[in-house]
Amino acid sequence: xxxxxQMEGPVTLSEEAFLTINCTYTATGYPxxxxxxxxxxxxxxxxxxxxxxxxKGSNKGFxxxxxxxxxxxxxxxxxxQVSDSAVYFCALSDSGNNDMRFGAGTRLTVKP
Amino acid sequence: DTAVSQTPKYLxxxxxxxxxxxxxxxxxxxxxxxxKQDSKKFLxxxxxxxxxxxxxxxxxxxxxxxxSPDKAHLNLHIxxxELGDSAVYFCASSQSPTDTGExxxxxxxxxxxx
Numbered sequence: 001x002x003x004x005x006q007m008e009g010p011v012t013l014s015e016e017a018f019l020t021i022n023c024t025y026t027a028t029g030y031p032x033x034x035x036x037x038x039x040x041x042x043x044x045x046x047x048x049x050x051x052x053x054x055x056k057g058s059n060k061g062f063x064x065x066x067x068x069x070x071x072x073x074x075x076x077x078x079x080x081q082v083s084d085s086a087v088y089f090c091a092l093s094d095s096g097n098n099d100m101r102f103g104a105g106t107r108l109t110v111k112p
Numbered sequence: 113d114t115a116v117s118q119t120p121k122y123l124x125x126x127x128x129x130x131x132x133x134x135x136x137x138x139x140x141x142x143x144x145x146x147x148k149q150d151s152k153k154f155l156x157x158x159x160x161x162x163x164x165x166x167x168x169x170x171x172x173x174x175x176x177x178x179x180s181p182d183k184a185h186l187n188l189h190i191x192x193x194e195l196g197d198s199a200v201y202f203c204a205s206s207q208s209p210t211d212t213g214e215x216x217x218x219x220x221x222x223x224x225x226x
Contacts, residue, residue, distance in 0.1 A: 032212040043116070043202055043217030044155075051212065087153055096210035097143065098160050098168050105153035 002027045006090045006103035013080055013110050021075040021106045023064075023090035031094035033057075033066050033073040038087040038105070047075075047088070080110045115139050118203045118218035125193060126226055133188045133221045135203030141216070143167075143209045144186035146178060147202040149220070155202070161186050162209045190223075198225045 007022040025031065032051045036044040048057030053068035062077045073090060090103040116137045125131055137144060145168075146158040160168035164180040175191045190197060203218040 036215075038153075041219070043204075043219045044215070045217070046214040049214075089155065093212045096208070096212060097145075097206040097215055098157075098209040100157070100215060102155040105155070107153070 002031065002092060002094060002099065002101050004090050004092055004101055004103040006088075006106055008104070008106065009087075010107040010109060013108070015082055015110055015112050016079045017110075019075070019077040019080045019084075019108065021088055021090075021108070023073045023075065023103060025071050025073065025090075025092050027071075027092060027094050029094035031092040033064070034091040034093075034100075035062070035064055035073070035075050036089040036091060036102070038089065040086070044089060080108070082110045082112055084108060085110045114218075116203055116205055116216050116218040118201075118221050120221060121219065122222050122224075124224045124226065127193055127195060129193050130189070130191045131193060131223070132190070133201055133203075133223070135186050135188070135218060137184055137203075137205040137216070139205055139216060141205040141207050142183055143206050144180065144183070145204040145206075145215070146186065146188050147204060147217075149200040149202060151199070159186075159188075160209060167209055193223075193225045195225050198223055 034049045035047040037047045038044045048059040050057040050066035056065045087105045093100045143162045159178045161180045179187045200220045204215045
């Protein structure tokens with residue numbers, strides 16, 4: 001079945017550091033890939049998505065490229081801020097929102 | 113205006129009790145979901161309703177019963193609460209179950225069973 005594996009946290013960085021959170025997937029079809037972010041005390045929000053191979057999703061300085069050859073969708077940001085502290089979830093779906101599968105989440109803490 | 117709202121936000125109760133969590137969305141979406149997030153932040157779908165009809169029921173004990181009076185509401189009723197039910201429950205909605213667009217989440221309802 002479909003599944004997502006993302007790097008375990010927690011990740012602690014200093015402000016302005018470079019961020020990478022790894023995400024790899026297993027899917028039988030051609031899934032859409034997502035990154036969701038959960039700020040403290042809030043629900044998940046869509047951060048970015050990519051629907052086909054080689055697509056790059058980007059938002060708020062975050063980027064992720066859909067790599068079919070490595071079945072990966074790693075999240076990157078060049079310079080993190082304290083306000084980026086949150087839990088980040090990689091997710092996939094290849095047959096609609098009913099089948100959305102989430103990774104275990106990676107907690108990011110950014111220190112001033 | 114909150115797009116997906118859940119109540120209550122916090123719920124503390126004793127084992128064996130029955131409780132409900134309510135969810136409403138004002139986005140005009142056709143599909144609503146309940147997810148359970150455990151203490152390690154792992155998020156798992158429990159139910160999915162499309163236009164008031166159940167379309168997904170994952171391996172969830174039948175103590176959990178969703179009710180959808182209309183497509184804007186999806187409530188979760190839990191009977192005979194157990195310690196393992198302690199978690200954060202998230203309601204979500206989307207335009208269509210077959211679309212791979214954005215899921216819109218509520219803020220979560222933290223249930224603590226003592």
